[in-house]
Every structure is written in C-alpha cells, then in structure tokens.
Amino acid sequence: MTRRYSLLFISAVILLSSLGMAALLQAQEEETNLYSDTDLYSEIEKFIPDKQAAAAPQGQPDNTEAAREDIIYTISNQRGFLVSFDSGKSWSERNQGLPLRLIYPFDSARVRMLTSLAADPVNINRVVVTTAGGLFLSEDNGLSWQQIPIGKPLRKNYYLTSSALSPYNRETILVGTSFNGFFQTRNLGKSWEDPSENAPFLYRGAGFYEEIAAVTYSPVNPQTMVFACGFGGDIYISSDDQKSWQNLNFPGVLNKEIVQSLNYKRPEPEAEWFLETRTDSGFWNYYPGRNKWRKSGRSAAAAVQERDLVKPNPDALKKFGIYISSYNARGEQLDKHINFLKAHGLNSMVVDFKEDFGWVTYNTRLDLPKKIGAVSLRINLEELLEKAHANNIYVIARLVVFKDRQLFNYDNHKYALKKRNSNEPWRYLVEVENEETGETTHVQREYWVDPFSPFVWEYNTAIARELQERGVDEIQFDYIRFPSDGPLSAIDYTYQRQGMTKIDALESFLALNRETIHIPISTDLYGFNSWHRMGRWIGQSIELLADYVDVICPMFYPSHFPIDFIAEIDYLERAKIIYNQGTFRAASIAGERAIIRPYIQAFLIGRELEMSTLEYSTYLKQQLIGTKSAPSSGFTLWNASNRYYMVRESLEPFVAN
Template sequence: MLTRIHRRKKRGNRLVGLLVAGGALVAACLVAVFFWQPQFSFSLPDLNFKGKQAAGEELPQLLALRDPAVLMPPEEKAEFVQLGRKQDWRPLKKEAVKVKGLYMSGAAFNSKKLFDYLVGLVDTTELNALVIDMKDDNGYLSADFDIKLARDLEIRRHRGLNAAENMQLLFSKNIFPIARIVVFKDPSLAEKKPELALRKSDGSIWRDRKKLAWVDPHNREVWEYTVDVAREAAKMGFREIQFDYVRFPSDGDMSDVVYPYADGNKKEDVILEFLRYAKKELEPYNVFVSADVFGLTTMTLDDMGIGQKFEKIMTAVDYICPMVYPSHYGVGNYSFANPNAHPYEVVKNALLDGLKKKGDAPVIIRPWLQDFNLGSPRYGPAEVRAQIKATYDAGLDEWILWNAGNRYTEGALLPE
C-alpha cells in the first residue's frame, strides 16, 4: 500500500515538473517573439527561376501568403520602401530567366482582386513572369518610392495593396518580376515641372494627339529622375528594369514641337546615351535592363524619326523587346493587305528580321505579342497562340503578352 502511494507521488512530482518546464518554455518563446517582432523584415527565397517551384515543394495558399507571419528563407534580403519601412539591402543574384510573361498595370498591382487573379494565372500556366508598371504612361508611380523630386512635386501614385507583400508573394511563387518604367511620355512630370516639358513654337506646352505632355529626352534631370525610379524598383526586388516609351514622340503636330534642351545630337544617339547611362547607374543593383521598341524597328533602316534604331539600342541593353503586334503593321507590310489577319507570318518575319540585325550580338530578343483587339479579325486563342508558335519557330524562346486592361486570353496558354 505504501509502495503504491510512493509511486503515485513520484508520478505526480514528474507531472508537476513537466508542467513547470513547459510553462517556462512557452514564456521564453513569448519573450523571444516580443523582442524579435520589431526586427521583422521580408526576405526573399533563393532565386532559381528555372521553374515555378522545386519538384514536390509545397507552397502556402495564395491568400495565406498575405500574412506577414509566412516567412521565406533568409538567404537574401531586399529593401522595401512601402509605408516608409526600410531594411538592410544588398543586391540579389543576377540570374537570367527564359521569360514567358504578362503585363500588369499599376492599378492592378494595387488591386487585390486583379493582382491575385494575374498571379494565379501565371502560377497555373506556362507563364513565369510579370511585367509590372512602376511608372506608367501618366507618370503615376505604383509604390511609395523614396524620391525627393516625386515628393516635392506630389507625383500621384496608385494606392491600395502593400508593395512589399506583393513582392513577397511573387518571390514565394518564383514569378520573375520585371518593372516597366515609362520614360519620356510623362505628363505628370511635364505638367508639374513645365521647364522639363516639350514646347510649341509659341512657348506653351506641346501635347500629343491624346493631349498628353512629354518631357524632353535631352534633359539630364529627366534621365536622373527615371533612373531614381528604376533604383527604387530594384530595391523592392524587381530583377529586371524595362524602359518603355524610350523614344521621341511620334504623333500630334510634330511640325510645331520644340526641344528646349536639344544639343545637336541625333535622336537615335540621345536614346542610346540615355540607355547607356541607365544601365551603368543600375549595375550595382544586379538587375537586367531591357528596352521596348516599335515592331517596325526590326525592318526599317532609319530611326523612324523617334530615335529608335534597333542596331544601336541593342548594344545598350540585355534584352530588346520589339512590339510586333500584327495590328500595328500597315497595308503591304510583309506583302499582306491586312497584316492583322496573319499573326503567325507577321510575327515570324518581324523576328527573323530582328535576328538578322542582331547578328552575333549578346542581346536577347524578347517580343511583345498581341493579346488585344484592334481592327479585324478579333483575336482569340488561335491568334494569340499563333504568335507564340511564330516566336519559337523563329528560334526565340521568350515572349510577353500585352493587354492594356489586363484581360488575357486564358485559352491561349498551356497549363503548367
């Protein structure tokens, strides 16, 4: 009897001891969490973008990833400027990806519904990249960038989602992020700082056919502001900076446009020097640099009056992205009365022309393809897929789809 009582006491003492130890462990964890939490920073995964995720690797659900408690491995960190929060920053590894991507507007980047939809589309198909507006055609910014000029001029920005959390989600799914930065078509900067704007002969601000003002491509302050936006995008974690509207204007009353800062250089040389400057300034950030050009640049011999000469631009960037939209070719181009009705032939011929100009140069040609309707016929899965096939048949393996409203033809995409 005494022996049984003694055994019960020993078991009771052990239970009490375990409870005390467990309580101490919980308390220690709570203290650790309390002191660790203020040091929380987003961190990025190992950037091996050969696939969306390693075989057999389980990724959290889309919405769950919006919870900051879902952390990625701490191998590499990036600085995020959203909400004024900054962490220690260092460049990420520079690793190339064979891009199959979509365009995402700044508004979509800041809309939970659209952002999650487009991320889901990339995550469930052959796609692996998103080209996201960081400075759009209106000059609006897509995040709270630490740029004095933008603050002083109160440049408008799209608001909504937390940019840092968006980037974390892209990295968690191994989606390659490319920042689209519109360069010389910048109505916001031109209107708020008119001394940088193109002028009419009477001294007033010149505007294009859509009544939008442009800044002078010759002006170094414009170059610096553009590169400041690119730097901030790189610090957010974008792996490539893509410059769009890196050209002189092409429509409106071109006979009455005055370039206040013209220095006698050819337009094509002004564009070339800007791209060289931007690429050099971005070298410390380990990002790729690309430039969007008119599709016609692959077949024309001159700069078309806008400063875009394929052979020159390709020497200053890692990727050159001709917009070979069939609807943008005219009657007789590639011997077609209606090039828009021949998406395969137009895209293939345009890219073959580009490859001839490229020669042995290390630049990579990555075309923008048409996923929108302009003229006849209307584009569906067959027309979009024909352009993708033409890209492959021309010997290229990268492409991006464009739809300004982010409404893509899902039926044209192969499942993952």
C-alpha cells in the same frame, strides 16, 4: 555587373592588294588628328575637363582577315574607321572629317556609328563609308574624308546600310538603304537616280522595300551592279542597262545566312574575277563565267572575341509572362493573375511602377516624385515582391520614360517639349466629338517631356535605381522614344545640344543607367523599329540599343502594321509570319548582344473585334507559333485591361523547350 562595351566590329573587313605599299606606308606615318575640326567638337570640348584630345586607342581588332603585306580596312562601333598596313598587327584610326556623336558623359569625341564600308576594287586608296544618314569618301586610305551630298530621290531621312564605289568612274557611287531600295550617283552626289524602281520584287507593301544588305559593281562590265537582300535574302545581278535583274540563286538562302559584304576578287591579274560573298557563317564564291557557287574554305572571323562580347544578363533568359497594370497588382486581382501564370507554366510579370501618365505607383522613398506630385500609391512594393518571388515569378518593373504628364506640368512646364518660337508647351491635341451633343472639343492625350534633358534622364534613372535596390528583377523602359504623332515640325527641343541627335539622346539615357543599373534592362520598341533599321524616325535604333540593354521587346502587333503590308496572305497566317520574320530580323540586328522577347497582341482592335472565339484564339496561337519558331527567349502577353480572354487553352506548349 556593369556591361562592358567592346570594340564591336561590324560590316565587312576589306583586304586590299599590296600595290602601292611603299607610298601608303609613308602615309601611315603621317600624324592624324582623331577629331574633326567642326562646331560639334567645339561643343564636346566644353565637357572635357582638361580640354585635351584623348590618345588613339591601341590594340588589334578581333575580326581581321590577315594576308601577308595586305592592307585591311574595318569599321568599329566604338572607334570608327581603322586601317592596318601590317596584316592586322597594328591599327590606325582615321576619322578626320567623319561626323561625331554627342553622348553622355560628354567627356570625349566619338565617331558616329558607321553602317557600311566599301573600297574601290581597282584603286586601293579609295574607300567609302556611310553613317545612317551620311555618305563619305576618302581618296587617301581614310586620312581625310569628304561628305557626298544626298538629294532626291535619295532622301536625307533614309537609313543607309551599304555602299560601293565604281571601278570605272571615280564619281559613281551606289548606296543601299534599310527599306527604300538603292540609289546611284554618277557625279559625286550632284544628282541621284533610283535603279531599284526596276526591281518591283523588293516591295513589301505600305511603302516599304526589303533591306539592301550589300551592293557592289562588276569590274568586268561598267554598267553591271549586284545587290544582296537583307536577313537571309537573295542576291541579284543587273542587266547592262540596269532595267532587269537576274537572281543568282545564292545557296546561303537555304540556311538564312546573313550577307555582310559583296566584293569582286581575283587571285592574280590575269585570273577570272569572282564574287566573294561574306555571310555571318562563312564565305561563298560565285564564278560568273560558269554560273557556279562554291563554298569557300575560309571561315568568317568572329565579330568580337568572347572576352569582349557584350552579352545579355542570363537572368533575363526564358521569361514568359503577362502585363499587369498597377491597379491589378494588389489584393485579389494579383492573386488571380499569379494563379493564371502558374496554370499556364508562365514565370514572369510586367508591372507598371511608373505608368503612362507619369504616376509613380508604388511606395517610393524618393523625394522628387513626391515634390512633383507624381505619387499615386497603388502598390505595396514589398508585399508584391514577396508574393511573386514566393511563387517563383520574375518581376519586371515597367517605367514609362518620356511620356509623363506629371513631369510635363512640373515647374511651369520647364521640362516639357516646347512649341517652336514660343515658350508654350508643345501639345498634340485630338479632336473628340460628344456623342450626346455633337459638340467637338480638342483633348490632349499624350504629354511629352524633352528626351534631351539630363534632368529627365536622372529623374527616371533614380526611380530605376530605387526599384533595383528594393528587389525587382528587371527594369523595363517603355516610351523610350520621341513622339511619332501630331505637329512634329512645331517642336522645339530646348535641351538639345548642338550636334546631338535623337539617337544620341536615347543612347545617353541608357549610358547613364548602365553606370548604376546592374540587373537586366529591357526596352520596348515599335514593331517596325525592330523589323527595319529606322532609328532616325523616333530615335529607336536597335543597333545601338543592343549595346546597352539585355532584352529588346518588339511590339509586333499585327493590327498595328498597315493592312497592305504582307497583304497577299491570310490574316491569321500573316500574324505568324510577322512574329516569325520580325523576331528573326530583330535577333539578326541585335546579334548576341541582346535577347529578343516580343510582346504578344492579346487584345483585339478594329475589324478584329468581329472575330469569333475560335478565330481570336487561333490569332493568338499564330503569334506564339511564330515567336517560338524564331530566335526568341520568351514572350509577354499584352492586354491593357489585363483581360486575357484570348487564351483558350494551355500555353505550356509554347513555354516548353
């Protein structure tokens, strides 16, 4: 069945006191335009047949925390910023001035995903939200928004995860990031400072810091700020000069509770302020005067109701397997790999049906791959499926999407990435030295087509549809990203619509696929793109991908992490930590929308080639131990040559429940 896209509510739901209710109820009755009067809407308008703005969606969000006569703010992946003035009985979307995203099928304006929400604890009119790369302030409960400028040391490419408004200074705002610390402006973005430079314990190595899940200011002391680390981390409070930090010893760390929001509250004007900490499993209250934590009786409302939750296809659960190249997916080599799978209790295989150079490797019936000259017949699809299914092996069709030499060369490079200020194709050339002559030449190793091109989307989607119709069990998209190496600033994305981002391009491709692909869809992600929220780099946003795919396959290869990342522990132990923490973090971001099935590094590279048999066998097992002890649902061993020599003993202990 086609997956349903629910009103997925994220971050905190903020309850505000009923002060000023009469004025706010009057404001509620004012007509609100859902769409920003921007160039982007003009672009979207071209794709709306009747050029009429859609009516505001009706209905009640599912994760409300109602209190009589209270105002409630919340944010939704699908509907943007919402406010309720009647304890959650009805909701108004207030998105005028917030940025829009441009995604397939281009028939409506949708607010860009909001990543955080915070209200001024002493002024209920003031609220701030962030997108991954923008900060927006409203002084009127969301009726209008102004963008707050971002500047160094806070850079425009940092991923914003949290925000807070100072209750003492209307121009002071605090924001947290995914892996760059947290930053403060005291003049509405005219200048920024980096208080996290005084928190060296956040540093993880290789230029990466721990995620900041939530931030807030103390309403008691104007100079005091509080932040929570992401993924079950600690909570810290600053000194008055913001130069030192005290660990508040949050009890939820013991159970890896994920902090979602921090808010100072008090039951009545003369009462003591306390810090309310909302997590994925409930609420904790911290009382500064007593330095005590207390578990609140309130339970965290579900993010969405069961009827609306986008859940992964159960057919994709608990799949343990290996990667098999198209050259080895036939004849005796295929038999050999099937025997290997059965001997180790494995039940799946990932097979190249469209490989790294764009060759379509099976007996396709589609005309376009033949016209392009992209067919290199290596696999008889029916024979492979019959043999695999006879042995109860689940077949995953790997399709390399945006790295495609055949489509790159087609029709005079029509769909290739272009070089800026030129109609020539963009190329990433690697210098190669001839060992015999010493001569140096430049070789093109990767051939990238334009991820913004609808033709490229449809070409790959047609292949996925055919494979579904002919009986594969799962479609796996690899290289569903933008290039990461080479002269990136020289790229001209000729098919990019005005206002469309890299994340929008990948979301559009998956939205197109979800119209017709009903078997499980998986996607391969860089390890760092699953460890951190960092979709602004190459477009891979795990938060958005989880809305469309059933399985996320992070490549947490320890060799591919910088050597000074988690460098303080033994290399073999580090492998276990990377897979354990990485899988936990990916699962935390995806929630229940997608399962995590990591790729395991079953190959050696660099200094690992010096490992003994015992060392590399242990290296592999450490990755498997880390994966099994985290919220994963299977794994896939990856070795490009399909030589699984690192497997020295049975894998069944890592497959058993």
